[in-house]
Amino acid sequence: IQLTQSPSFLSASIGDRVSITCRASQGITRYLAWYQVRPGKAPTLLIYAASTLRSGVPSRFSGVGSGTDFTLTISSLQPEDFATYYCQHFDTFPYTFGQGTKLEIK
Amino acid sequence: EVQLVESGGGLVRPGRSLRLSCAASGFTFDDFAMHWVRLVPGKGLEWVAGMTWTGTTAHYADSVTGRFTISRDNANNSLYLQMDDLRPEDTALYFCARDRGSEVTISDYWGQGTLVTVSS
Numbered sequence: 344i345q346l347t348q349s350p351s352f353l354s355a356s357i358g359d360r361v362s363i364t365c366r367a368s369q370g371i372t373r374y375l376a377w378y379q380v381r382p383g384k385a386p387t388l389l390i391y392a393a394s395t396l397r398s399g400v401p402s403r404f405s406g407v408g409s410g411t412d413f414t415l416t417i418s419s420l421q422p423e424d425f426a427t428y429y430c431q432h433f434d435t436f437p438y439t440f441g442q443g444t445k446l447e448i449k
Numbered sequence: 450e451v452q453l454v455e456s457g458g459g460l461v462r463p464g465r466s467l468r469l470s471c472a473a474s475g476f477t478f479d480d481f482a483m484h485w486v487r488l489v490p491g492k493g494l495e496w497v498a499g500m501t502w503t504g505t506t507a508h509y510a511d512s513v514t515g516r517f518t519i520s521r522d523n524a525n526n527s528l529y530l531q532m533d534d535l536r537p538e539d540t541a542l543y544f545c546a547r548d549r550g551s552e553v554t555i556s557d558y559w560g561q562g563t564l565v566t567v568s569s
Contacts, residue, residue: 376555385544385559397557429494433554436508443493
């Protein structure tokens with residue numbers, strides 16, 4: 344199963360609302376997670392099962408979708424949100440990640 | 450506090466082997482499945498392998514099947530990745546990660562990674 348994220352690069356300002364999409368090459372019901380990766384830091388799980396916010400993750404992060412189309416939205420960008428975001432499916436083996444979306448400060 | 454500490458990375462020639470280790474603490478190790486995931490320079494994250502809590506079932510990415518072997522020692526709270534026939538494209542930062550549950554699904558805690566460089 345291939346995951347295609349768009350856009351690959353995103354430039355935005357503090358306070359902006361941004362969305363990242365992840366499209367699967369075949370249906371994966373809701374077996375999708377989103378991760379944040381900051382330079383020099385371990386990846387962080389944000390959302391799993393397409394829309395369930397992991398405990399402790401700020402509520403400005405949200406996820407929607409099912410089947411083949413999924414979206415991660417950050418409602419009001421904070422400085423610590425500028426990072427690279429990845430989707431990952433866990434429907435059937437082997438699991439795969441999207442190619443990543445790098446979110447940069449405008 | 451969940452802690453995962455990887456070790457064993459380094460510079461290795463193509464075709465050679467390397468064994469990565471991960472020391473886990475802060476949780477009941479044998480309650481959880483475990484993963485290896487790598488961050489490939491210029492390419493992104495790649496799921497490498499996962500193993501159930503019992504250690505009886507393992508799953509692998511197509512790119513490493515037949516060359517890498519994941520294993521665990523529940524008595525010593527340790528996870529391993531035996532990497533044989535290494536290739537330049539295996540160059541990456543390798544992370545040990547804990548699953549959210551006992552079966553192989555998604556990772557909720559990650560270590561800081563150990564760097565593997567495959568080059569002649």
